[in-house]
Amino acid sequence: MMKHYPYEGWILDDIDLDETRRADLEAHLALCPQCAQLSRSLRIALQAIRNAPEQTAPAGFVHKFVSSFEARRRLQERKQARTLAIVFASTALIVVLVSLYVFLPELSLISLAAAAVSAVVGLLEGFQQVVSFISNAYKNLSPFTLIISGLVFAGWVLLASLTLGLSVWKLAFRKSEVKQ
Amino acid sequence: MKQIDPIWIERARHGDEEAFTMLVEAYQTPVFNLCYRMLGESTAAEDAAQETFWRVWQKIKSYDPQRSFSTWVLSIAAHYCIDQQRKQKITIFELDEYPDFDLGDPHMPNPEITVITNEEEETLHRMINQLNPPDRAAVILKYWYGCSEEEISQMLSLTVSAVKSRLHRARRQLAEVVTKNQSTTLQRGSYDEALSL
Numbered sequence: 048m049m050k051h052y053p054y055e056g057w058i059l060d061d062i063d064l065d066e067t068r069r070a071d072l073e074a075h076l077a078l079c080p081q082c083a084q085l086s087r088s089l090r091i092a093l094q095a096i097r098n099a100p101e102q103t104a105p106a107g108f109v110h111k112f113v114s115s116f117e118a119r120r121r122l123q124e125r126k127q128a129r130t131l132a133i134v135f136a137s138t139a140l141i142v143v144l145v146s147l148y149v150f151l152p153e154l155s156l157i158s159l160a161a162a163a164v165s166a167v168v169g170l171l172e173g174f175q176q177v178v179s180f181i182s183n184a185y186k187n188l189s190p191f192t193l194i195i196s197g198l199v200f201a202g203w204v205l206l207a208s209l210t211l212g213l214s215v216w217k218l219a220f221r222k223s224e225v226k227q
Numbered sequence: 228m229k230q231i232d233p234i235w236i237e238r239a240r241h242g243d244e245e246a247f248t249m250l251v252e253a254y255q256t257p258v259f260n261l262c263y264r265m266l267g268e269s270t271a272a273e274d275a276a277q278e279t280f281w282r283v284w285q286k287i288k289s290y291d292p293q294r295s296f297s298t299w300v301l302s303i304a305a306h307y308c309i310d311q312q313r314k315q316k317i318t319i320f321e322l323d324e325y326p327d328f329d330l331g332d333p334h335m336p337n338p339e340i341t342v343i344t345n346e347e348e349e350t351l352h353r354m355i356n357q358l359n360p361p362d363r364a365a366v367i368l369k370y371w372y373g374c375s376e377e378e379i380s381q382m383l384s385l386t387v388s389a390v391k392s393r394l395h396r397a398r399r400q401l402a403e404v405v406t407k408n409q410s411t412t413l414q415r416g417s418y419d420e421a422l423s424l
Contacts, residue, residue, distance in 0.1 A: 059398045060391075088405035089398055092354065096370045096401075099351050104259035105273055109252050112280055116244070119281055 051082055058086045061093070236296050240287050247287070251280050254297065257372070258304045264367045265308035265360070267352040275311060279304040294381075301372065302382035305364045309383075312360040354404050362397040365390055 054075045057064060064072060076083045147159075185193065231253045238246035258279050263272035282303050290299055355363055364383060368374040376394070380387045 056395075059395050059402075061394070061398060084406055085399075085402050088402040088409070092401035092405050093370060093398075095347070095351055095354070096366070099264075099348065099371070101256060101371075102260045102263040102272075104255035104276065105269070108255045108259065108273065108276070109248060112251050112277055113248055115277065116281075116284075123285075 051079065054079070054082050055085065058082060058089060061089075231296070233292070233296075236290075236292070239284075240290060240292075247284055250283075250296075254280075254300050257297065258300060260371070261301055261304045261367060262308055264355065264371060265305070265363060266311065267356060271311075275308055276304065279307050282307065298374070298378055298382060301368070305368065305382055306384075309360040309364055354401060357400055357404055358397050361385075362393045362400075365393045366397045366401075369394060 054072055057068065057072055076086055184196070188196070231250060235246045235249045235253075239250055255276065259272055259276040262275040262279070263269065266272050266275060279300070283300055286303070290296070355366070358366060361383060365379050368379050368382060369376075374382065376387050376390045379385070380390045383390070385393070
């Protein structure tokens with residue numbers, strides 16, 4: 048049986064052999080059809096690769112890159128902002144949970160849930176009391192007192208709205224001044 | 228490969244977008260060619276080349292000026308294409324689809340090989356596609372870009388011996404593709420001959 052070592056390696060390593068080795072390889076290739084075929088096939092494959100022309104970039108490649116640049120940057124900023132928000136929210140949650148665990152060691156999930164439910168119930172009861180107070184006042188008070196109370200309440204709401212509007216307008220105005 | 232004044236690279240490193248556009252203009256063809264040879268399709272290659280330049284822009288501040296800029300850019304392109312192909316698991320061609328190669332004497336200059344037609348381009352892609360993505364990248368960098376094994380090892384984050392072994396395996400595979408095709412062509416020829424008798 049014909050030995051292919053080291054000839055197969057010499058062929059596949061694609062290196063420049065010294066004269067002695069090259070002559071040795073040539074002699075082997077003349078006798079071994081398997082190695083001769085390997086050498087021939089590899090030569091054809093590498094020649095095909097080396098002779099293939101360089102593919103030029105399509106027309107407008109640079110323009111396409113430049114015009115997509117701003118969009119890519121915005122997308123990246125959005126991604127970074129999202130990541131930052133997730134990190135902050137997770138950190139805040141961890142801090143809250145650790146604080147609860149440290150400062151209120153006896154607090155459990157059940158007691159937390161119970162506190163939340165009782166707060167909601169309390170809020171609903173308060174709202175109910177306000178409604179019943181208004182309906183009682185409407186039934187028992189004289190129309191004159193009702194009109195005066197209504198006007199006072201409406202005046203208070205108007206004043207509060209004006210104050211709020213003025214504050215918002217001032218803030219917006221000052222902000223635009225700073226920008227300019 | 229087109230040489231560029233290092234001042235543009237330095238300016239791009241400092242965030243100059245105009246200078247970076249000059250770099251894109253200078254390196255668009257080598258990067259596109261590498262992506263095309265890796266992915267075998269124009270549209271995918273263009274997208275990959277665009278993404279490569281975006282990644283280059285993002286990483287340019289960490290670029291070491293002691294290193295060759297073109298090698299650095301090509302390594303980003305090669306890594307991106309390898310990742311893309313791993314994700315997409317590009318179809319492996321069946322053995323029957325192996326390309327037709329000229330059986331003439333390879334020592335003789337052959338005009339049919341020198342003039343590359345679209346069909347030959349297609350067969351070349353099929354042949355290259357037989358290789359797994361990192362082996363393909365090593366072959367492309369070696370035979371199209373003339374990179375040394377040391378350079379390839381840096382570009383693909385491999386050891387030199389790993390590059391050598393990948394190239395060795397790739398060359399064997401390429402030779403096997405050609406041999407397989409030659410025997411298929413010969414069998415087809417004798418079958419046609421038998422039919423004509």
